[in-house]
Amino acid sequence: MDLRDRRRKILKAVIESYIDTAEPVGSKTLADIFENAFSSATIRNDMSELEEMGYLEKPHVSAGRVPSYAAYRLYVNELMEKRHALSFEIEAMRRELENKLSEFEDLGLAASRIISAMSGQTGFSAVKTAGERVKRCELILCDDGHSYACVLLTGSEVKSRMIRLPFIVAPEDAAMLKAAINGCISENKLSLFLNMLARSVSAEEALFKLAEGVVRFIEETENESESVKLHVEGAEKILNMREFQDTRKARELMEYLSDKKVLSDILDSEDDTPVCIKIGPEIDEPRARDASFVFTTFTVDGARRGVVGIVAPTRMDYGKAIEYLASFRQAAKQLNPHKKTEE
Amino acid sequence: MDLRDRRRKILKAVIESYIDTAEPVGSKTLADIFENAFSSATIRNDMSELEEMGYLEKPHVSAGRVPSYAAYRLYVNELMEKRHALSFEIEAMRRELENKLSEFEDLGLAASRIISAMSGQTGFSAVKTAGERVKRCELILCDDGHSYACVLLTGSEVKSRMIRLPFIVAPEDAAMLKAAINGCISENKLSLFLNMLARSVSAEEALFKLAEGVVRFIEETENESESVKLHVEGAEKILNMREFQDTRKARELMEYLSDKKVLSDILDSEDDTPVCIKIGPEIDEPRARDASFVFTTFTVDGARRGVVGIVAPTRMDYGKAIEYLASFRQAAKQLNPHKKTEE
DNA sequence: TTTAGCACTCTCGCCCCCTGAGTGCTAATT
């Protein structure tokens, strides 16, 4: 039995036991786990070495050992057995995604709910609607005769809104308005157009109201598309965890999670691995010291991009989390009807 | 000084002091509040009467008194001084609502966020999109030449979705498809139509895919429209409160709040008062014993209806909560461009 | 290099006591 190897085994066992029970792990417990292949004294020696190397910590002198953040990092990088997403899991995820997506329309909301429900942990998502411009608008007269459905097309999305008017606008006028607006969109002269229109018709007139509504909708859509939307779902789940029994810690984490600005910093730091892991202090934020974030980017329709992930105590089950997220990523890809799955 | 009157004053003072400090209130504190208009002994006598009447409770013998649920009920019904929504507050709320609404599009999400942010408490919302049928669909060819924006009109809403196709569908074919589908919508024969179509063209064909996409979108929209969507925002805020320092209580409440089914029960119980209040055990749910719900219905555009409210400990500031919600209600009404505000 | 044995340390739960806040009752006062 190679010494290095035994130490790695011991470290792995400590981490896995701690993930499972949230209790510090003692030498005797470990000896049991290894069915006394080596004695508790041997294990004590190794553990004391591992402590010096910075992988283990003692809450106090007689409490067994707890993995350090460095240990978790080593664990996810090297020690952990990597499961890979099972096809039936991907399939379940895909169905769920399809359902929820039509139920919510909001991609981020759907993503965070699914991942939270499936993993039983707190889920989060950030979706940045890439800063796209509106390319074209359409106006559709509604059956009530005095409302128009305004439809905007960007490169990859449709958005629509009802514009209600106090009076009737003739379809011909609406058609003209549409043509005029579409003409101005490309040249970025919408507000100019609105000013011009204001001079030729009264501001009270329905046609003007319609124009105003359309222009505002376009502006809002373009502005919105630059923003990032964050969701946190199932926040109560992390409260069940041992480490957040301490009310102060729980509160601080909840606060951090609802602080959208800070959270988005983490997500910006995404690297190129499919599933990214941030362990405790790797996020530069004291309130998140005891939590880890596991997340992945995903695409739907090849265009709308997002980040979805799981927040849990640092002693979370990283293997499971990675598995769920990989499944989600795959599932989202399969939703895309006009591209083949690559990976 | 009429005795009845004094007792009411004392009860009011107990409640308000408790709302403020979350500490049981003793006779001496009260004597101070009344600037020794009556002695602590007198107050003790009255308090003991009030206790017998069920309005006050003792956590233990030497801890001062705490209002009972009945006391809060009496307070909101009779004792409390009713503030009314200030116009500048309504105005601020309206602006906020306009912003957020365009930012989120999701009415419920916007409502819960606004009310949570403004009140500094946990906010929630439930929006039922009244079970409306799709009346008409439109298809708009996108610039990429092989995607169609599918737009659905119900009586009061527009919904849109991009349908991407692997191949090109000729605009004439799309126009025909649209006409056919619109013909079938009113007679509820969509699935029949799809079957029929399947017989005349291959299921692989783009036209069929398009038809399928449209029909699915219609079905989803109609199903969705019967559902209720719930949001809870700023859940961490209630954790700051004294009464939820107890982790078990906090967890239970959070659990209850994320249990969408149960929460919707409360909301169904809305009565006809503009702002409805449910105090602790008035909700038949042990996990919510220590919380009160203050909520109101609102309408935007005269059509989309919802419920929005505040959850807080039973000792919340009911006056403020009511004020915020009344403001919100007003603000939502003013958003509606084609109806005059009535109230 | 591994293991058995042992003394040592520290947390945690328990009990006890003390203090302070607030009460209820009684008797005196208005």
Next chain:
DNA sequence: AATTAGCACTCAGGGGGCGAGAGTGCTAAA
């Protein structure tokens, strides 16, 4: 009859002391 002063009583909460149990590090033997 209503109010008030005075006093004995109760009880939660904090602090200190104590013992049990868990786990360690060290030493010496295998």
